[in-house]
Amino acid sequence: MFQNRKEGFALALPAALFIGILFLLPVGILLSEAFQLDGGWSLQGYIDFISKPLNQTVFLRTLKLGFLVAAVSAVIGYASAFCIVNLDPKSRGRIFGMVVLPLMISPVARTYAWIVILGRTGIVNDAIIGLGLSDTPIRILFTETAVFLGLLQLFLPLMIISLVSSMENLPRDAISAARVLGANWLQVFTKIILPLTKEGLVMGGTLVFTGSLTAYITPAILGGAKVLMLETLLYQKVSVSNDYVSASIIATILIAMCFGTNLLLKRIATARE
Amino acid sequence: MTEKWTSRLILGLTLIFLIGPFLIIIIAGLSAGQSLAFPPDGISLKWYLKVFEIESFRDSFILSMALAIFGTLIALALGVPAAYALNRYEIPYAETIKTIVAAPIIVPGIIVGLALLRYLVLPIGLTVTLALFFAHTALVLPYAVRVVSSSMTNLRSDMEEAAVLLGCTRLSAFFKVVLPNIKGGVLAAFILGFVTSFNQVPVSLFLSGPGVRTLPIDMLAYMEITYDPSVAALSALLAFLSVGIVFLAEKFLGFSRYV
Amino acid sequence: MSSPYILLKDLTLAYGDMVAVPKLNFSCDKGELIALLGPSGCGKTTTMRSIAGLLAPQSGQIYIDGKDVTNVPANKREIGLMFQSYALFPHLSGFENVAFGLRIKKLPEAEIVEKTNKGLDTVGLLHLANRKPSEMSGGQQQRLALARSMVMEPKVLLLDEPLSNLDARLRLEMRAELQRVQRETGITMIFVTHDQSEALALADRIVLMKDGLIEQIGTPDELYNKPTSVFAADFLGFENIFEVSNNVIIGDAGKMSLDFKSESGHLAWRPSGVKIGQGKYKAVVKSVAFAGERREYVLDAEIGVIMADVSAQKKSYKIGESLAFDLPKSEAHFIEQAS
Numbered sequence: 001m002f003q004n005r006k007e008g009f010a011l012a013l014p015a016a017l018f019i020g021i022l023f024l025l026p027v028g029i030l031l032s033e034a035f036q037l038d039g040g041w042s043l044q045g046y047i048d049f050i051s052k053p054l055n056q057t058v059f060l061r062t063l064k065l066g067f068l069v070a071a072v073s074a075v076i077g078y079a080s081a082f083c084i085v086n087l088d089p090k091s092r093g094r095i096f097g098m099v100v101l102p103l104m105i106s107p108v109a110r111t112y113a114w115i116v117i118l119g120r121t122g123i124v125n126d127a128i129i130g131l132g133l134s135d136t137p138i139r140i141l142f143t144e145t146a147v148f149l150g151l152l153q154l155f156l157p158l159m160i161i162s163l164v165s166s167m168e169n170l171p172r173d174a175i176s177a178a179r180v181l182g183a184n185w186l187q188v189f190t191k192i193i194l195p196l197t198k199e200g201l202v203m204g205g206t207l208v209f210t211g212s213l214t215a216y217i218t219p220a221i222l223g224g225a226k227v228l229m230l231e232t233l234l235y236q237k238v239s240v241s242n243d244y245v246s247a248s249i250i251a252t253i254l255i256a257m258c259f260g261t262n263l264l265l266k267r268i269a270t271a272r273e
Numbered sequence: 274m275t276e277k278w279t280s281r282l283i284l285g286l287t288l289i290f291l292i293g294p295f296l297i298i299i300i301a302g303l304s305a306g307q308s309l310a311f312p313p314d315g316i317s318l319k320w321y322l323k324v325f326e327i328e329s330f331r332d333s334f335i336l337s338m339a340l341a342i343f344g345t346l347i348a349l350a351l352g353v354p355a356a357y358a359l360n361r362y363e364i365p366y367a368e369t370i371k372t373i374v375a376a377p378i379i380v381p382g383i384i385v386g387l388a389l390l391r392y393l394v395l396p397i398g399l400t401v402t403l404a405l406f407f408a409h410t411a412l413v414l415p416y417a418v419r420v421v422s423s424s425m426t427n428l429r430s431d432m433e434e435a436a437v438l439l440g441c442t443r444l445s446a447f448f449k450v451v452l453p454n455i456k457g458g459v460l461a462a463f464i465l466g467f468v469t470s471f472n473q474v475p476v477s478l479f480l481s482g483p484g485v486r487t488l489p490i491d492m493l494a495y496m497e498i499t500y501d502p503s504v505a506a507l508s509a510l511l512a513f514l515s516v517g518i519v520f521l522a523e524k525f526l527g528f529s530r531y532v
Numbered sequence: 533m534s535s536p537y538i539l540l541k542d543l544t545l546a547y548g549d550m551v552a553v554p555k556l557n558f559s560c561d562k563g564e565l566i567a568l569l570g571p572s573g574c575g576k577t578t579t580m581r582s583i584a585g586l587l588a589p590q591s592g593q594i595y596i597d598g599k600d601v602t603n604v605p606a607n608k609r610e611i612g613l614m615f616q617s618y619a620l621f622p623h624l625s626g627f628e629n630v631a632f633g634l635r636i637k638k639l640p641e642a643e644i645v646e647k648t649n650k651g652l653d654t655v656g657l658l659h660l661a662n663r664k665p666s667e668m669s670g671g672q673q674q675r676l677a678l679a680r681s682m683v684m685e686p687k688v689l690l691l692d693e694p695l696s697n698l699d700a701r702l703r704l705e706m707r708a709e710l711q712r713v714q715r716e717t718g719i720t721m722i723f724v725t726h727d728q729s730e731a732l733a734l735a736d737r738i739v740l741m742k743d744g745l746i747e748q749i750g751t752p753d754e755l756y757n758k759p760t761s762v763f764a765a766d767f768l769g770f771e772n773i774f775e776v777s778n779n780v781i782i783g784d785a786g787k788m789s790l791d792f793k794s795e796s797g798h799l800a801w802r803p804s805g806v807k808i809g810q811g812k813y814k815a816v817v818k819s820v821a822f823a824g825e826r827r828e829y830v831l832d833a834e835i836g837v838i839m840a841d842v843s844a845q846k847k848s849y850k851i852g853e854s855l856a857f858d859l860p861k862s863e864a865h866f867i868e869q870a871s
Binding site: 009 | 280281283284287288290291292294295297298301308309310311351352354355357358359361362363364365366367369370373374376377379380381382383384385387388389391392393407408410411414418430468471472474475478479489492493496500504505508509511512515516518519523
C-alpha cells in the first residue's frame, strides 16, 4: 500500500519546497553575494574584511567566548549531570525539569536579569561597595565577563541535557568496579566516564559552541557596542552603515564556523580510540 | 554522607545560577521606585500594570501571538504530511528532503532575517509581516517534523491497512487511525513550535517595519530608551506564560516524552 | 461446471522491478480452507496481500465470486484480513475496534451495537468490550482481531500466520476456534504459514510455494504422503532424500548400491522410516538426542548424513558407536524429478 513512491514524494514535497524557496534560496543568494565584487567572482571581500583590526578582534573574541562557554559548561555540566543521574527517580525528574525550564523562557527575559545583577546599581556592585572593596561601582556590564556569564546561563542547560542522556546509558557497575580496582576519582573520570559519554559531550559541545557563536541578544544587551561579537557586528554593518557586503561576509563566516564545528566534532565523536 | 552533601551543593549552585536570575527580575519588577534596582525600592504592582498600558507592547504581543499560533499551525500542516511520508514510504531523495527540512535549525537566524529582507521584502515588495510569517514557519517546521516523526515511529503501518480493509479510504484511515494515535506528538510539536516562535529574536531583527515588531524586538527597542522596571515586569510575565504552558502540557500530555 | 469462488489468473506481482510472483494460477471453491505454505520469501504473503487489494498486480486478474476484482480498491473488496500483528487500533476499546468497520459502513446505531456484541460474544470477549487492546492478553487480542474481521461478513477471510505469535497451548485453542468459526459460517479462508504442521492440521487444501511459484497443490494427505518434488518432500519432513540412478543412490559423500529395483529419479525416507540395528549399510553415530517417545540419531554413512528416529524403547547407541542400518523399500517414496 505504501509502494507508491510518487504519492509519498508528493506528501513530503510541500515542506521541502517551502523551506527551499522561502528559506534556503534567499540565504543562498545572500551567501553568494559575499564572493562577488565588481560583477565577478572574487575572494577580495574576505581579504579586505580580515585585514581590518577591528574585524580580527571581533572574530577572535567570538571564537574565544564560544570556546570558553563550551569548556566551562562542560565542567559544570559533568558535575551536575553526574549528580542528577545518581538521584532517586522522583527528585531526578524534578531537578531535570528545573534545568530544562529556562530553555522555554524568552532569551530576552533571561538576559535582562543580568542587567539587574551586574549593573552599576546591581546586586554585585551593591555587595562590592557594601563590603568596602571599592568606593565606586565597577564596570561589569558591557564587558566580556558579562557576555560570558549571560551565554553560560543561556546554554548550560543544553550541555547538562546532553550529558545526562548519555550518562543514563553508563553501566553503573563500571564505576564501582573501577573503584574496587583502586582507581581514584580522576582516573574513574578519564578512563571510564569520559570515554563512555564522549558522544554526549560532543553533542552538547556543538550545541553550546555554535549557540554562543550565533547568539545575538546576549552580546547585544550585555556587551553593547563595547564588546562586539560577529552577530552584533553583522547587525551594526546593516543597520548603521548599510554595508551589505560585509554583512554577507560575516554571514558566510558564521555558517562556515557552524558547519565546520558540526563536522569536526562529529568526526571526533566517531573516531576510534 | 559527604558525597550526598557535595552533590546537593553542586546542584544547588547550578540551579541558583540557572533560575536565580528569574526570581530577581520577578522581584525587580515589583519595584515602587522609578529605576531598575535589586532589592527594589519598595513593593508595588505598578510596573506589572503599566506593561498592559504600553500600546506598542500590546500590538507587538498580538503580532507575536499571531505569528506563533498561525506559523506553527502552517508548519504542522506542512510538517505532518512530510513526517508521515518520510516514515511510511520509500520516497526518492528522502535524505535530501530531510536535509532541506532540517536546514533552518543550523542556519543562524540573523542571516535568515537579512536574506528575507534583501531578497523578498525589498525587491519583490513582500510585506514585512508576511516575511516574518514565512521565517517563523520555516523556523518551526524542522521541530514539527522531528517531534511528529518520533511519535509516528512506533505506529505500525498494518493498522492503516486494517482500516482500509474495513472500508476506510486512505485519507479517512489517516484521520481515524493514525491521527488519534499521534495527537500527543502533534500537540507537543505545537507547543514546542509556539514557544520557539514566540521567543525568537534573531530572525525578526531585520524584519521590522513601522508598527510591525515582534514582542522581543519591541522589548529590546524599549530597553534602548529606558531601563525602567516595566521590561523586568514584562519579562517575568512572559516567563510565567511559557512556564505555565509547558507545565500544563507536561501534566496533561507528558510533554517531555515527545521532545 | 460451476465457476470457482476465487480465481487467480496469470497473476504477476512485483515490488518495483523485482518480480516476487510470476504468473500464478490458482482457484478454490466457496467454503474451502486453503493454506499458502512455504518458506519465507516464497511469495505467499505477497499473494495474500494482492488478494486483499493491498498490492496491485503487475499483470493478471483476480476473480472473486465470478467478478473481476483486480481493479477494485481494497476498501471496496469486502475481504477480511487478520494481520500477524493483529493491527488492532490502540486508541479504541474492544467494542469500538469491532464496530469500526460497521461505523464506516454507516449502519444504524442499533444494528452496530447488536452485530458488535454478537461478534464479541462469538469469540468470548463480550465481558472485555470496554478494555483497550493493550489491556488484553495475546490470545484475547487475536480473537478480537478475528471478531473485527468477521462482523463485516467478508467474502473471504485471509489470515497471516494466525498461530505463530501464540504459545503452544493457545495455539491449539486458536486452531479449534478457527475451525469452529469456519464450520459455523462456511466462510472461505486462506491462511499463510511457514509451518507445515499448521497447514496439515487446519487446511482442506495446501498450496505449497517456492520462489513465487506453486510447487504443489493438494490435500494434506496428498502432500504429506505423495510430495511430487524434492522441495516438497524436504519441506514436508522427508529428511533423507537421495538421487537414484541405475539402482545406485548418490549422496553428498558417496554412493551405495540399492538392494531393490528403482527407476531413476529420487528416493526419500522420513527419519522414522530408517531402520537401525540391522541391514546392509554401516554408519557411525554422530549425535543422538532423546525426545521422550523417540530417540533422534544423526548418522554418518558412506553416502553422507542420515537422519533416523526410532522408538526410545529400542536399544540405544552412543556417539561414536558403529551400527548397521537399512533404507527399506516399504518406507521409500519415489520422486520422478531428476537432478
